[in-house]
Amino acid sequence: MNIQVVDIFYPSVFKRYSQKFNIYRELYEKDLLGLEIREIDYRFAQKVKKIILVNKEICYTTQKNDKAVVDLLALGSFGVFKELAKEIIAIGNEDIGFKINKVLQNISNFENREITLGFQKFRMDRAIIMGILNVTPDSFSDGGKYFSRDKAVDHGLKLFDEGADIIDVGGESTRPGSLSVPSNEELNRVIPVIQEIKKQKPNALISIDTQKSNIAKEALKYGASIVNDVSAGEFDKKIFDVVKEFNATYVVMHMKGKPINMQDLPYYDDVVTEIYDFLVNKINSLIKFGIKNLLIDPGIGFGKTIKDNYELIRRLNEFKGIGYPILIGISNKSFLGKVFNIGIEERQDPTLIAESFAIKNGARIIRTHNVSKVKYAKEINCLIENPELINNV
Numbered sequence: 156m157n158i159q160v161v162d163i164f165y166p167s168v169f170k171r172y173s174q175k176f177n178i179y180r181e182l183y184e185k186d187l188l189g190l191e192i193r194e195i196d197y198r199f200a201q202k203v204k205k206i207i208l209v210n211k212e213i214c215y216t217t218q219k220n221d222k223a224v225v226d227l228l229a230l231g232s233f234g235v236f237k238e239l240a241k242e243i244i245a246i247g248n249e250d251i252g253f254k255i256n257k258v259l260q261n262i263s264n265f266e267n268r269e270i271t272l273g274f275q276k277f278r279m280d281r282a283i284i285m286g287i288l289n290v291t292p293d294s295f296s297d298g299g300k301y302f303s304r305d306k307a308v309d310h311g312l313k314l315f316d317e318g319a320d321i322i323d324v325g326g327e328s329t330r331p332g333s334l335s336v337p338s339n340e341e342l343n344r345v346i347p348v349i350q351e352i353k354k355q356k357p358n359a360l361i362s363i364d365t366q367k368s369n370i371a372k373e374a375l376k377y378g379a380s381i382v383n384d385v386s387a388g389e390f391d392k393k394i395f396d397v398v399k400e401f402n403a404t405y406v407v408m409h410m411k412g413k414p415i416n417m418q419d420l421p422y423y424d425d426v427v428t429e430i431y432d433f434l435v436n437k438i439n440s441l442i443k444f445g446i447k448n449l450l451i452d453p454g455i456g457f458g459k460t461i462k463d464n465y466e467l468i469r470r471l472n473e474f475k476g477i478g479y480p481i482l483i484g485i486s487n488k489s490f491l492g493k494v495f496n497i498g499i500e501e502r503q504d505p506t507l508i509a510e511s512f513a514i515k516n517g518a519r520i521i522r523t524h525n526v527s528k529v530k531y532a533k534e535i536n537c538l539i540e541n542p543e544l545i546n547n548v
């Protein structure tokens with residue numbers, strides 16, 4: 156059972172949910188929210204529905220399946236959902252009531268949180284910048300530019316100087332259609348770079364972008380603090396043992412398929428809901444395993460259509476309900492170029508605009524090539540949200 160607060164005030168989202176729950180009345184309102192409880196026991200769903208209807212709020216359920224479970228949708232405001240949680244607890248089902256409360260608290264307290272990455276603390280009222288350092292000959296945007304150790308180190312240090320909080324070092328391209336590289340080759344690409352950056356900048360916060368447990372282990376040995384695994388452990392489950400051993404931060408990312416085939420006609424009934432459930436279920440299993448330092452990434456461009464990518468940015472706010480900082484990587488990606496028919500070299504401005512919208516909608520770690528520009532985007536977003544921080548100028 157997963158619980159999600161849905162931005163149902165978007166007309167297209169409302170239409171989709173109307174079809175799912177057979178809503179034939181015209182109920183659309185500009186500020187309407189949906190509280191969806193997926194795979195709830197049919198009998199208890201009827202009790203919840205009764206509570207909602209008694210309070211003169213609106214509720215729908217799907218038809219029960221062969222497991223006697225349904226999905227339930229309540230329509231209302233944040234305040235309505237808080238009262239609903241209280242009443243569900245009062246009738247004796249504390250589990251669902253507390254879970255609803257937890258999702259609501261995750262959203263309302265999202266920007267008040269403080270997280271620790273490595274030995275550094277960050278507040279979630281502004282974005283964290285993760286600079287991309289590809290030590291590869293074939294990455295889609297900058298493959299080959301920083302393939303030598305010296306060039307890679309110089310660029311990594313430059314990214315920190317430009318305002319990066321983290322450097323994400325990768326030795327294997329994950330562009331659509333790419334193949335895996337041998338472990339020894341990937342090690343030879345990334346470890347010397349990490350060693351030299353840490354030598355010159357001991358406090359540098361470094362993420363290792365890899366799907367392989369042995370690469371992650373060596374990188375963490377030499378000073379990396381974050382494991383950014385686009386496969387979410389599906390490629391090499393031993394990576395979880397490594398993350399737990401080093402008490403590292405782990406990025407849980409969604410990808411449909413593998414890089415070599417992920418863009419072969421990907422399809423979702425609802426891309427946000429399916430990725431939300433994937434992330435929640437994966438996080439629950441990782442917490443049981445003993446990994447608690449987590450970031451979530453919906454995986455823009457990884458097994459998504461162009462439309463899916465824009466939908467994810469639009470509804471990124473909904474992922475706050477999961478309760479973990481949201482990382483997003485959209486820098487120079489093809490979905491930005493294809494709608495305007497522009498090449499990689501022309502995507503910096505569209506990238507910055509999309510990153511700015513992502514920050515506004517809840518992204519708190521921006522993985523980017525454009526560190527110096529995103530630095531301004533994160534500060535402007537923070538000041539727009541908190542103009543009281545500005546002294547008289």
